[in-house]
Amino acid sequence: MTPEEFRQRGKRVIDWIADYMERVESLPVLSRAEPGEIAAMLPDTPPERPEPWDAILADLDRVVLPGVTHWQSPTFFGYFPANSSPEAILGDLASSGLGVQGMLWLTSPACTEIETRVLDWLADLIGLPEPFTSRSGVGGGVIQGTASEAVLVAMLAARDRMDGNAGLTAYGSTQAHSSVVKAAKIAGVGRERVRLIETDDALAMDPAALARAIDDDRAAGRTPFFVCATLGTTSTGAIDPVEEIGRVLDRPGAARPWLHVDAAWAGAACVCPEHRQMLGGVERADSFNFNPHKWLLTTFDCSALWVRDRGPVLDALSITPEYLRNRASDAGAVIDYRDWQVPLGRRFRALKLWFVIRGLGAEGLREHIRRSISLASDLETRLRADPRFEVPVPRSLALVCFRLRGEDARTERLLERVNASGEAFFTHTRIEDRDRPGETRLVIRAAVGGVWTRAEHIDRAWRALDREAGRASL
């Protein structure tokens, strides 16, 4: 394809995306494809000769769309949002066009320096303390692919800092993300060496239980090395008390475990001062992570990780073969982000975040968060006003968990029917039944926060819930 052909064809792809943005709300949110159905539309063998561009583009509609669950639909409320705003799409497009590989400062100084500065901006925007910014000269931010990689990088730094100690043991709450256990498996710590600490009624980690677990492990000769506090758990959005957890770790007597704060989803809300109380005590943390690719309008992948001291991260991940050596790196005058991550190569991901922050401004970011929370609050109000429903845990920011009163099977059928209707998409979780210890109850999660979600879409989702809940067979 020549640059001139790219110019023409590229504009058609832009039109296709603009059209998609305009019509996505009319498409069934959850894909109706059966296993193997999309594959069956694809040839068994690759084409020998180039295919016409028209055929390729047409297959976006013919093959791809029927197999897409529309994460950008304004009535997608599953998992957490994965915002792909127009601003971010264009920043990412520019990144593809430049085709820069930013493993070293030298391989594109702008890729590194814009990333460093934009992560300082973002730290300021959410109210992270100064030591996490690059201005400190010791800490700083880096874009990881996902929160899973962020927790892994933090755990590796923590592990190697404690190197040589027996029985390394990590901690998170029973509600912590599965990536904590996955990181422990990857790091060779072992999943059986992750203690899942009990939670309080709000499903937040109980610091006293953490203290007991740490003391017990130390007494047994094990080495507590890593604690993950979660701000906004995946299941219900519970907020662990970072301040109290930090105090538990600060007790004198033994090497202090690394405190990682996983705010993958909820961290975005801290662009609004009224939600920053969750950051209380964050100055006691060693690392902090949240995903602009979840709820802050930045196309996947963009996970922001800040560390208070980059030293242990570099110690854990830096290896310099001859073919990567260069004067700027050898002089220590620059940041080489390859040493802050698992992969070597890296894309110019800061561009999309830069475009988002500049295109929307701080006030645009706050508006997006506040609208999401307000819409979730509207949905909660309707649920609480309807005697068929219950809201068994408090709404957390823009996440509402609800169920039909009575047997789980009714809630399960409701979820299936609403999702099958194509009008909205929700996912589920299970939470402990406080009245019947050891038993769990199924709840539907409504995570509000799409780029295009407005009041009318909450209306539509509510109408679908209301209708299906009223069906006699439920």
Added chain:
Amino acid sequence: MTPEEFRQRGKRVIDWIADYMERVESLPVLSRAEPGEIAAMLPDTPPERPEPWDAILADLDRVVLPGVTHWQSPTFFGYFPANSSPEAILGDLASSGLGVQGMLWLTSPACTEIETRVLDWLADLIGLPEPFTSRSGVGGGVIQGTASEAVLVAMLAARDRMDGNAGLTAYGSTQAHSSVVKAAKIAGVGRERVRLIETDDALAMDPAALARAIDDDRAAGRTPFFVCATLGTTSTGAIDPVEEIGRVLDRPGAARPWLHVDAAWAGAACVCPEHRQMLGGVERADSFNFNPHKWLLTTFDCSALWVRDRGPVLDALSITPEYLRNRASDAGAVIDYRDWQVPLGRRFRALKLWFVIRGLGAEGLREHIRRSISLASDLETRLRADPRFEVPVPRSLALVCFRLRGEDARTERLLERVNASGEAFFTHTRIEDRDRPGETRLVIRAAVGGVWTRAEHIDRAWRALDREAGRASL
């Protein structure tokens, strides 16, 4: 930004990229920015209000371009190429527009099923044996971010398969990529547990030396668990003998170590039948990886990993919390790629690879590889014909390593001056001096393979080398 504004602004970004493609050869390849120079052009604080789109777009020229080392320049010969073809850029753009997160089959069946099929196509295109395809029902392919992640995933599968064994030990040649050692650090195996096996005159791993190392380790009670064979080393493009290495591992007596083949760069050449001899013995491997984002025209990131048995990978990486459970996954009827990788979330990366293969056809891919190799061969011919230069190791595919005869300092100055000229960009490595054991010699690497590189660009690079080599002060 509304969809309509996106339509207009998106077309301007497409124009900007098309213009960039047309003028990139006129820009100095290596960025001339000094440390801190790009950062100094950025405000200290983020904007409170949205910035005008014109200002944002203008900064691509004002701030970004001066800080970019132009990987897409036709005279970029550093490291390995990181091809970003027009076809791939448009596939990646469509992916951003859809904003799909493909962690589970359910979260977008097309994202999973197109990936599976396109990796089967790619396996067929490069001549990988049937057991590596999904058609086998046991093996199959997956897109990783980078080759570093691919080797890590393979090592984790290998490690957990041998779980409980003492002294896990990994092997690669002295020329293996640094990611093997990095993976061992991450996996908790430890860098001191990676044996770097000596090489022959062509810098390929010596299978007899590997056999001795394995025997010695077993005799000492250690457990050889992982061997990385490299097809196309980063330094000089050396090709390890997979067949002989496989035979060493197949000897009876103890648990067979996992054999991973890292063909990150050179694997792309296997789209041409005349280069497939390097795959001899690959049926003995457990995993095979190459990066379409290097030399196969697919925008970063896109690293293809195939395994002969997906079981150990899933055992090492699968964790299923309640909120990710669904009927299709529970029934085992589908692939959930989150269990094949370190991260949980994943982008729809198969789209860009699908666009590349369909847009170019198998013949277009072969043409790109053959042109790259032919151009590298032209450069080699000129170097060998000039008595000032030497080519101390054989050209490997499209990688030529050369130096000025005599002291390293002369080659170093030549490299610096050519890079400073902006006309071309090369990187360096060091290779052992066979005449003086223990000493190394500096060589310049010319890795040909850009999307836009043609004969005239080899001419320009040669003129720069010729001119600078002729300067009296060298």
